Amino acid sequence: MLQSGDATRALRRLGPLALFATALLVRASGWRDVYTGASVMPVDPDSWYHLRRIAYGIANFPAMLEFDPYLSFPHGARPIWTPVFDGCAAALLGLFVRPQDPGWLPRLERLAMWLPALLGAATVVAVARTARRHFGATAGLAAGWSLCFLSAHFWYTQVGFLDHHSAEGLIVAWLLAAHLAWMAREESRRDAWGSSLVCGVTMAATLATWTGGLLHVALVELGVELFAWTRSDPAHARGLAWRRAAAYAVAAVCIAPLSLGNVWPQWGRLTPVVLSDFQPWLFGSACVVWLGCALAWRDRRGVGPRLAIFAAIGAVLALALFAVRPELRDGVGDAWQWLAKRETFQAEVAESQPLFFDSGHFTLVIAVTRLSLFGLVFPFAAAWLAWRQRGRPERARVWLVLWVSAGLYAVTLLQKRFFDTSSLGIAFALGLLARELAGILRARGVAPRRAGLAIAALFVLMLLPSLPSYTRGAVNEWNAWHGEKLWVTGAFGFDRAGLELAEAIARATPPTRGWLDPRQTPEYGVLAPWFLGHVIEYAGRRPTVVDNFGDDLGPESFDFAERAYQSPEPEIAGELAERRIRYVVAHRFPSFLASEPAPDSLFHALFALDGSQALDQSGDVRVPALERHRLVFETLGRDFGDAQASPVFKLFERVEGADVSGEAAPGRRIDVALALRTNRGRSLVYETRVAADGEGRYRVRLPYATDGGPATLTTAPYYRFACGSEVRGLIVGERAVEEGLPVRGPDLCREENR
Numbered sequence: 136m137l138q139s140g141d142a143t144r145a146l147r148r149l150g151p152l153a154l155f156a157t158a159l160l161v162r163a164s165g166w167r168d169v170y171t172g173a174s175v176m177p178v179d180p181d182s183w184y185h186l187r188r189i190a191y192g193i194a195n196f197p198a199m200l201e202f203d204p205y206l207s208f209p210h211g212a213r214p215i216w217t218p219v220f221d222g223c224a225a226a227l228l229g230l231f232v233r234p235q236d237p238g239w240l241p242r243l244e245r246l247a248m249w250l251p252a253l254l255g256a257a258t259v260v261a262v263a264r265t266a267r268r269h270f271g272a273t274a275g276l277a278a279g280w281s282l283c284f285l286s287a288h289f290w291y292t293q294v295g296f297l298d299h300h301s302a303e304g305l306i307v308a309w310l311l312a313a314h315l316a317w318m319a320r321e322e323s324r325r326d327a328w329g330s331s332l333v334c335g336v337t338m339a340a341t342l343a344t345w346t347g348g349l350l351h352v353a354l355v356e357l358g359v360e361l362f363a364w365t366r367s368d369p370a371h372a373r374g375l376a377w378r379r380a381a382a383y384a385v386a387a388v389c390i391a392p393l394s395l396g397n398v399w400p401q402w403g404r405l406t407p408v409v410l411s412d413f414q415p416w417l418f419g420s421a422c423v424v425w426l427g428c429a430l431a432w433r434d435r436r437g438v439g440p441r442l443a444i445f446a447a448i449g450a451v452l453a454l455a456l457f458a459v460r461p462e463l464r465d466g467v468g469d470a471w472q473w474l475a476k477r478e479t480f481q482a483e484v485a486e487s488q489p490l491f492f493d494s495g496h497f498t499l500v501i502a503v504t505r506l507s508l509f510g511l512v513f514p515f516a517a518a519w520l521a522w523r524q525r526g527r528p529e530r531a532r533v534w535l536v537l538w539v540s541a542g543l544y545a546v547t548l549l550q551k552r553f554f555d556t557s558s559l560g561i562a563f564a565l566g567l568l569a570r571e572l573a574g575i576l577r578a579r580g581v582a583p584r585r586a587g588l589a590i591a592a593l594f595v596l597m598l599l600p601s602l603p604s605y606t607r608g609a610v611n612e613w614n615a616w617h618g619e620k621l622w623v624t625g626a627f628g629f630d631r632a633g634l635e636l637a638e639a640i641a642r643a644t645p646p647t648r649g650w651l652d653p654r655q656t657p658e659y660g661v662l663a664p665w666f667l668g669h670v671i672e673y674a675g676r677r678p679t680v681v682d683n684f685g686d687d688l689g690p691e692s693f694d695f696a697e698r699a700y701q702s703p704e705p706e707i708a709g710e711l712a713e714r715r716i717r718y719v720v721a722h723r724f725p726s727f728l729a730s731e732p733a734p735d736s737l738f739h740a741l742f743a744l745d746g747s748q749a750l751d752q753s754g755d756v757r758v759p760a761l762e763r764h765r766l767v768f769e770t771l772g773r774d775f776g777d778a779q780a781s782p783v784f785k786l787f788e789r790v791e792g793a794d795v796s797g798e799a800a801p802g803r804r805i806d807v808a809l810a811l812r813t814n815r816g817r818s819l820v821y822e823t824r825v826a827a828d829g830e831g832r833y834r835v836r837l838p839y840a841t842d843g844g845p846a847t848l849t850t851a852p853y854y855r856f857a858c859g860s861e862v863r864g865l866i867v868g869e870r871a872v873e874e875g876l877p878v879r880g881p882d883l884c885r886e887e888n889r
Contacts, residue, residue, distance in 0.1 A: 151260045158259040158283045162252035162293045164608030167615060168627060169295035174674070175244045176627075176634060180683055182297035183669035185221055188214065190243060190673075192225025194234045194651050199225075204649050205678035208660030209714050211653075212688040215409050217393065219343045220299035224250060248294055251301035255292020258305040259283050262559055265312040266566040269319065269532050273573050278566030281594065285562060286601035287505035287554035299345050304555045306344050307351050310337040311539065311559075314355055315532050318362060321375055322531065331378035335385030342414050343393055349407055349417075351556060354542040356421070358535040364441045365531075369434050372441065376432060380425035387418035401689040403462040408687075420456065424449050490548045504604065505554055506561055508597045510544075513564060517541050520567050536563045565594065628773035632783035633667050635770045636720065637675035639786065639814075643768060643847050644718060650676050662699055662711070663720035664727040667784070671720075680716065697729055700738040707737060708763050711789055719764060721785040734758055741787055746838065747822045760823035762792045762836035765872075767845040769813050782815065788845070791875025792836035793867045797856075798882040799827035805858045805883055809839055810851040833880070843869030858883035 169176055177183060191200040199218040204211040228246055232239045259282045267275025282288055291300045313334045320327040338355075341348035359379065366372040394410040405413045427448040432441055457464060490502050502510050509516065517537050524530035540560025547557040569590050576586035611621045640661065649655035660678040661671055668682020686693035695714075699707050711719075721741035725732055732738040735758045740746060745766055749758035764787040772780025799805055809821045825835040841850050853864035863881030871878050 151264065154263055154279050154283060155256045155260050158256035159252055161283060161605065162255050162289055163249075164293070164605045165611075166248075166294045167608070167611045167621060168623070169248050170245070171631070173241070174634060174638065175248055176295070176630060177248065177297055178293060178295040179298050180630070180633075180666060180669050182295065183673040184214070184683065185216075185224070185297045185299075186244060186247060187669075187673040188216075188218075188221035189225045189228060189247060190240060191651055192222055193229040193232060193243065196225060196229055197222075200653065202653050204653055204655070204657055205672045206682065206684070207688045207692040208657065208678035208680050208716075210692065212684075213397075213399065215684055215687050216299060217343055217346065217410050219340075219393070220302050220345075224297075247297055251292045251296045251298070252294045254301050254305050255288065258288070258292065258308050258559070261305060261308040261312065262562055265308065265315065266563060269315050269529060270567060271570055274566035274570040276566075277569030277590070277594065278562045281507075281565040281598065282558060282562035284598050284601055285505075285507060285558045286604040287558035287561075289601075289604060290505065291555040300552070300555050303341075303345050303348060304559060306337070306341050306348065307556045308559055310334075310341050310351060310355060311536065311563075313337045314359065314535065317378075318359075318532050318535065319529075321362075321371075322528070324371070327375075327378055328381070331382045332385050335382035336389060338382070338386040338418070339389035342390055343410075346407060346409055346414075347552075349414075350546060350553075351539070351543070354539045355535070358538045360445065361438075362531050362535070363428075364438045364445070369432060373429050373432050376425050376429035380422045380429060383418045383422035383425060387415045387422060390418060391415040401687070405460055405462050416456070416460075420452055423452060488551055490551055501551070503600045505551075505601070506547075506558065507601055508599075509565060509568075510561060513544055513561060514541070516568060517544075517564055520564065520571065523571055533567060536560070536567075540564055565597075569594070629783060632770040632773065633670050634674055636667070636768070636784045636786060637670045637673075639768045639770075639847070640671060640675035640677055640718065643845065644677065644788075647677055649678075659715045659717035661718045661720065662696060662716045664722050665693070665696070666727060667720060677718075680714070700725075700728055701730070701732050701736050703733075703735045704737055704740060704761050704763060708789075717789055718767075719787045719789060721787060723781065723783065737761075737764075740764075742785055745785075745819050745821070746787065747820065748824060756824055760821065761838060762823075763838060764789055765838040765844075766811070766813065766848065768847045769815055769817070771815070790838050790872050792838045793840070793871035793878045794834070794875055795837055795865065795867070795878045795880040796832060796834040797880030798831050798885055799833050799858055800884045800886075801827055801829050801831050803827050803858055803884045805833055805835075805856055807835060807837070808855045808857070809837075809841070811839070812849040814847040827884075831885075835880070836875075837867055837878075838872060839867070840869040840872040841866050844872070856881050856883060 165178070169178065177186075187205075188200045192198070199222050200214065201218070202211060202213055206212040206214065224247065228243055228250075231246055232243045236242075259279055262282050263275045263279025265275075266278035288304060290296070291298070292304065313330065314337075317327055317330040317334050320330050338352050341352055363372060363375050363379065366375060390410075394414045395412055397409070397411050398404070399406065399409055399411060402408060402411070404411055405416065407413045407417075424445065428441070428445055431444045431448070491497055491499065493501055499511065506513075517540060521534055521537050524533045527533070540557070540563055543553055543557040543560050547553040572590050572593075573586055576589065577583070581589075607622050607624075613619075614621055645658070647657035647659060649657050657678045660680055661675070662680045663671055665681040665685055666683060668679040668684070671677055671679050672682060680692050680699075681696040695710070699711065699716075699719075719737070719741065721738070723742055725738060728738070734749075740758060740761055741764065744758060744760075746761040746764055748756050748760040751757040766785060767788045768786040769782035770784045771782065773783055774780050804824060804826050807823050807825065811819050811821055813819070821839060823835060823837075825833045827833040837854065839848075839850055841853050844850065853866050856863045856865055861883050863883060865878070865881055867878055870876060
């Protein structure tokens with residue numbers, strides 16, 4: 136017979152499993168958006184490049200893609216993300232797929248989309264167990280179930296959000312758990328050497344997963360310093376300093392192989408923005424400071440003397456480092472520009488925007504939806520919770536959690552990208568709040584069951600604004616079961632069009648070398664809006680000039696892309712050819728450009744005019760026709776169920792253009808037209824105009840072939856040349872268009888030469 140103790144242990148085991156299963160189910164609510172058919176549709180566009188690196192890692196295991204010729208074409212570049220997330224994902228997923236098997240990439244994609252949800256569910260359990268261990272069962276229960284439904288954490292760990300941020304929450308939870316365990320051992324005067332070394336590993340892992348994890352390590356470090364300064368026993372404080380120095384020595388050793396010797400042309404050798412010499416230097420310097428404290432504190436008691444010694448050693452070391460390595464100043468500037476969004480590109484990225492602003496307008500909706508109603512009152516609640524801990528044995532650990540939570544909340548006010556880890560702080564705070572409320576109600580004689588129901592009702596109310604995040608997934612499940620149309624968003628329509636474009640590029644354009652072999656040089660590249668770069672590089676299998684890394688790969692390619700779209704074709708055609716840009720993607724909205732393009736810019740000529748000329752009210756040419764770009768493909772509209780909707784993207788091929796010349800009366804105008812039909816069945820006419828010179832000759836460059844050409848485009852059998860009432864036809868071959876060969880055009884209006 137099962138004893139009561141056995142039943143309790145069984146329930147304790149089932150509790151984490153139930154929490155994990157529920158968290159996984161919540162994070163899988165939007166799976167129908169991701170698995171749309173033969174191809175997956177990741178939630179986040181960065182997922183496409185993670186897939187690229189994971190695929191490379193599996194095909195070339197254990198090597199990782201450190202230099203990619205498909206980035207910043209034609210120069211190539213190093214991916215700025217650390218290799219840890221993609222390397223670990225490749226090692227794990229490589230157990231289930233083999234590159235030699237046909238169809239291994241689609242299988243990899245379908246498996247990889249579940250990785251974020253598994254990481255997110257594991258994070259929920261880790262937070263619950265940590266809160267339970269240090270703050271009690273009530274805190275653990277409330278923290279775990281709150282994080283399970285907090286929309287901010289769900290967003291970064293849902294099915295299809297394949298990104299290092301989906302793992303960062305789990306790493307930060309480990310970082311906090313390791314330091315709380317170490318502090319608990321220090322408080323009880325047990326041997327803390329082993330736990331301090333684990334702290335060093337977690338600090339290195341936090342930065343190795345994402346260099347922005349430096350902020351999390353810094354917040355934990357400040358809390359640890361206060362803990363050390365306030366120890367009553369000088370011998371204990373000195374021992375703590377020795378152990379902290381050892382932790383940083385371990386962190387430096389762990390991070391060094393990933394960081395030392397990295398060369399970043401766009402940054403210096405000591406920048407914190409990417410893995411560089413900065414991280415080992417930082418951990419090594421912290422080790423030196425703590426060693427100095429271990430030697431200098433001796434009989435020092437109280438916060439003041441220990442703080443003064445710590446600050447003095449740190450200041451002297453910092454001044455020495457800045458004197459020896461002046462490039463440290465540039466590294467600090469890089470970090471501040473990134474955090475303060477002073478970079479042009481970062482200022483445009485949605486996740487880099489402030490918490491209470493959307494498209495430049497103040498709003499509470501995002502904060503309430505992602506962080507719950509509690510997110511609005513968190514600063515006041517955190518202060519109250521900190522005040523309530525006075526005199527309690529675990530107060531230092533509670534204060535550490537609240538301090539880290541407050542710091543992450545503060546930076547989330549600046550950038551939404553910290554949603555994931557700040558939600559951990561919100562969950563811990565909610566757990567502590569539940570514990571305090573339970574204690575207050577118990578002290579007032581409220582029955583435990585009634586108190587539990589009241590606290591649960593309060594938490595449901597606070598989390599209620601997060602529920603709309605899961606509504607569409609639930610509705611789509613219902614619609615799918617009943618055979619009804621799925622509910623999709625406008626953003627989904629844009630993303631779907633981007634994937635459609637990328638797959639068309641892979642299918643309808645010549646393949647390029649080097650997709651899984653960076654030693655090879657691709658034959659040509661694609662110029663597209665930066666937010667399409669990653670999907671083209673992975674699903675399109677083609678290199679791009681700019682991508683979702685923006686100007687973080689260096690400003691040169693980013694500036695060129697801006698200049699190319701802003702310039703008229705004659706001004707930029709030569710540079711496009713020199714850079715081997717064969718295809719250009721047109722978009723209806725110039726939101727990816729720094730300023731509004733001029734009417735005669737390549738941007739407007741491609742999408743708005745389809746490459747044809749534009750006339751003013753008097754019939755004169757206002758914008759000349761493009762001579763070296765031809766339309767080859769256009770996507771469905773934002774509402775992809777509407778065949779008549781305007782396309783989201785159009786793909787143009789850069790060609791030399793057939794060099795057509797003929798004779799006509801001097802000064803006579805010749806109108807050239809070619810009827811076209813796109814892959815969507817849309818009919819249009821390419822039109823251009825030329826005038827004969829004083830010697831009775833005209834010359835025009837034409838970008839379309841009537842004989843041959845892309846299979847995605849249907850043309851009329853011949854160009855129509857008209858001079859007044861006189862009309863002639865001309866057949867133009869594909870080779871002439873591709874190579875710019877001379878073609879004899881029809882002679883028109885020659886009687887006026889007599």
